[in-house]
Amino acid sequence: MSSFLDQYESLDVIGNGSFGIIRKVRRKADGLIFARKELNFERMSERDRKQIVSEVNILKDLHHDHIVRYHDRYVDRDAGILYILMEYCGGGDLSTIIKQAMRQNRPIPEDTIWNYFMQILLALHHCHHPNGHGRTPSSSGLGGALESDGKDRRAQILHRDLKPDNVFLDESNTVKLGDFGLSKALPQASFANTYVGTPYYMSPELMQEKAYDSKSDIWSLGCLIYELCALKPPFHEAKTHSELSIFIRNGRIPPLPRGYSTALSGVIKAMLNLNPAMRPSATQLLQHERLELVLKVTETEKMLSQVKTHKATVDSRERELVAREQALMAKEQHITALLTQKDHEIATLSQMQQHKQYTQQDLDVAIKRAVMEREDALRILVGQREAEVAAAMVKREEEIMEAVRRREAEVCHAWETREVEIKREVDVSIKAVEERVRWINVREEELRTEAERQEDVREELRELEEKLKKLEEGVTKGRKEKTPLEEVKNLLKPLAHMTQETPGQKRRLLSAPTPKAALFSPQPLETPITRPNYDAFLPSAMKGVVLTATGETLATPAPAEVANLFNNSPKVGLNFTKIFDFEDGDE
Template sequence: MPSSLSDFEVLYTIGSGSYGTCKKVRRKADGKIFVWKEMDYGAMTESEKQMLVSEVNLLRELRHENIVKYHERVVDKKRQVLYLIMEYCEGGDLGEVIKRYERDGRHFEEDTVWKTLAQCASALNECHKRKDGKSILHRDLKPANIFLDAQKNVKLGDFGLARVLHETSFAKTFVGTPYYMSPEQMNKLSYNEKSDIWSLGCVLYEMCTLRPPFLASNQRELAVKIRMGQFNRLPARYSTELSRLIGRMLNVECNARPSIESLLSNPHISKYLPGSIFLPKTGVTASSQATKDSTEVAERERKCAQTELQLQEREVMLKEKELRLEKLEKELAKRFMQLEEQEKQLEIGKEWRCIKDAGLQARDLNIENRPNINEVTTNKPLTPILNRAKRLPDSPSKHVSFEESKGKENKVMSIHTEIASRREKEATFFALRERERNNTEYQRRKELRNRLEKAKHRATQLRAAEVETRMRNNLLIAN
C-alpha cells in the first residue's frame, strides 16, 4: 500500500535549491530515517515536468550500492507537490567535506581519493552500461551531488539533469554546473559518456587541491580555460600514478580520456571494489604480466613527469631572464636619452659663451680706440683744431694713413679666427666622443638583443621539447 505524508515525521530541513527542498524525515512505522525531496510541480513548465518525470523513472530503474536508493513517491494532488522518498546519507555531501577540509587546513589521503574514484566509476558503469543497451549520462557530476553514508562510502545522487542515450547517440543540450563542464559541452558540441569522465576528473582534482581545476571571474573566461585544458599539477604528496590518471581524465580530446572499463580494470582502483565483478578475469600469469607492464608504465610516467617538471622550471628561469634583459634594455635606452639631452644643453651653453666672449672682445676694442668726445668738445675749441690741421703738412686733410685701422681690423679678425678654430676643435671633440659613445652603446645593445633572441629561441625549443614529451607520454600510456 502506498505511503502518505502522515506516515512520516519531518525532523528538519537539510537544504533547498531551484529543484525544491530536502528534509530529513522519520517513518513512524519502524523509525527508519529517510530524506524526502519536496518539489512543487504546479509552478513548473512542461519541460521541467518532463525532466521531473524522467528523474523519477531513472531513480526507479537504478539499483546500485553506490547510487542513492529510491524508495517511493508521495503525490499531494491538492497542493500539486511531489515527494520523493530517498535513502538518507549520514555523511552529507562531498562538497561540504571539501569546504570543511579547506577551512581546517587538512587534506584528503590518497587512499580516500582512490576509493572515491573507484566507487564513482562503479556507479557510472551502472549508468553508462545498461542491460537494455541504453546509456544514462549524469551530466551534473560535482561534489555537491556525491553523498557519503555512515561508513564514508560514495552514493551518487541528484539525477535531475540526467539524459537517456541510445547506443552511439550523442547529447547536445547545454546543462550542468559550469566548473565541471567538459570542453565539448562548453563548445556546444555533441557529447557522450566521456563527458561524465571529465566531470569526475574535476571532482578528483578538487579533492586533491581543495579547489576546482578551472576558476574564472565569469563564464566566458571559464569557457576559455576549459577549452585550453591547462591546470596546475597536483601537490607533491600524491603519487605520479594518480596525477597522470587525473590528467588523462581531463584531456580536452574526449577520445583520449579513459573509458569506464579501463578505469575499473586499473589495479589501483579494482582493489577498492567489492567482489570480483570488476576485477580482470585473467589467470595468475596474465595478472603478473599486467602488474609488470603497469610498473614499467608507471616508471616511464615518473621519468616523463620529472623531465616535464625540469622543463617547466627551465622555462620559468628563461622567462625571468628574458624579463631582466628587457628591463636592462629599457634602462639603457632611458640613460642614453638623458645623456643626449645633457650633451645638447652643454653644446648650446658653450656656443652661447663663445659668442658672448667674442662680442665682449670686439666691444672692448672699439671702446679703447674710440676718441673721447667730451675731451674734444670741452677742453679745446673745435675751430682752432681744424685750422691747425689744415696748416700741418701731415694732417689727415692732406695725407690719409690706414695703418691704424688695418691694425684694429687684423686684431678683430684674429679674434674671430681664434673663436672659429676653438669651435671647430670643440665640434671635432664632441663628434669623436659621440661616435665613440654611440659605438659602445650600439655594441652593448646589439649584444643584449642577441642574448634576448637566444633566450627566446631556447624557450621555443624547450616548449617544443615539452610538447614532444607529452605526445610521447600519451603514446606510451595508450600502448
C-alpha cells in the same frame, strides 16, 4: 494523502531549493530513515516539470549500491505537491569534505581519494554501460557493481551534472551518486546536443555546444577528482563565463599540489583530454592497476566483515541454544515436581481410603492401575523428550562447529592466497614503475643534452648574424659617405696618373701585379676647389653639381639644353673598359 504522510514521522529539514524542501523522515512501521523531497510543481515551468519526471523515471530504474536509491513517490494534486521518497545519506556530500579540508588546512589523503574515485566509477559504469558491456568482476565485488543482467535491458544514462555537491556519503562513508535532475537517458550509444551542467565542470564539447556522450561525464569526473586534490576546481581563476570557456577550451590544467602521486596526476590528465575520443571510459578507468588494487582491498575487507558478522551470528545462535537448553531443564524440573506432587496426592488418597476401610477390591485395583499407567506414560514422554532435546542439541552443536571450522579454513586460505597475489601484483607494479622512472631519467638527460646543443647552435647563429649585420652596415655607411663628385674624381684619378706618367712607368704599372685590396679599397680624394658645405641636407645629383674650375654651382639645365650638351660634345674614345679591367690584366 493523509495515509501516505501518516506512515512517516517528520524529523529535520536537511535541504531546500527553488521549488521545495528535502526533509528527513522516519517510517513508523520499522523505524527506517529516508529523505523526502517535497516539491511544489505548480510553481514550476513545463521544462522543470519534465526535468523532475525524468529524474524520477531514471532513479526508478537504477538499482546500485553507489547510486541514491529511489523508494516511492506520491502526488498531492489538491495541494500541488510532489513527494519523492529516497534513500537518506547521513554523511553529507563531497563538497562538505572539501570545505572541511580547507578549514583545517589539511589535504585529503590520496588513499581516500582513490576510494571515492573507485566508487564513483562503479556508479558511472552502471549508468554508461547498462547492459553489462565491458569488464565484469566476480560476484563478490563491491556491491555486485558491474553485474550483467541480460533480462534487464535499459537505456544508457548520462548524468550531465557531476560535481561534489551531487556525490553523497552515507553513515559508513560509502559513496552514493545522486541528483539526476539534469540526466538524460539515451536509447542507444548516441550523441546528445542539449546545453546543461555546472559551468566549472562542463566539458569543452558542452562549452562549444557540440554533440556529446558519456565522455562528457568523464571530463566532469576529472574536474571533481582534481578538486578533491587541490581543494578547488581546475579552472577556478576564471571570473566570467567567456573567460571560463577560453580556459576550458585551452585545456591548461594547473599541476596538483605536492604529495600526490604521478599515477593520480596521469589519470586526471587523461580524463581532462580536450579530445573526447582520447578520454578513457569508465570501464577502462576501472582497469587501472591502482583502482583494481583498491577494489580488491575493498572486497577483502567486505569478506572479513562478512566473516565477522557470520561469527557473531553463530555466537548468537549458540547463546540461543544454551538459553533453550536451560528452559527445557527448568520445564523438566517443573514436570518432575508435578509428578511428585501427584504421587503424593495419590498416596494421600490411598491412605484416606485405608482409613475409611473401603473393602471394594475393584476400586482399589482400578485406582492403582490408572495411577501406574499415568506414571508410565509420563515417564515415557519425559524420557522421549529428553532424548530428542539432547540429540538435537548435540547435532546442532556439531553442525555449528563444523560450519565455523570450515568457514575459518576457507577465509584463512582465501586471505593467504589474496595476500600472495596482492604482493606479487605490487612487486610487478613497483618494478614497472622503477623501469619507467629509469627510462624517463635517461630520456630527460638526452633531452637536456640536445637542448644545450641547440642553444649553442643558436648562440653561434646569433653571433654570425651580428657580424653579417655589422659588415653590411659598414659597407652601406662607406657608400653613403661619398658624394657623387668624389665618386667621379675617384674614377678619373687613375686616368690622370696614366696621362702624367712616362711610358716606362706605364709599362711597370701595367706589368706589376695589382692587389685586389687596392682595387676595391681606393684612397679618399680631396677636392682642390672650394665647395659649399651641405650639413643640413645632401642635394640631388642633377641640382647644383659643381663642374667648373671655379667651383660655381650651375643651375639645373632644361631638358633641351641637356640634349644639346650631349649632342655637341666631342666623341672621345677613352676606352674606360680597358683602363679599369685590372683583373684581366693580372691574369
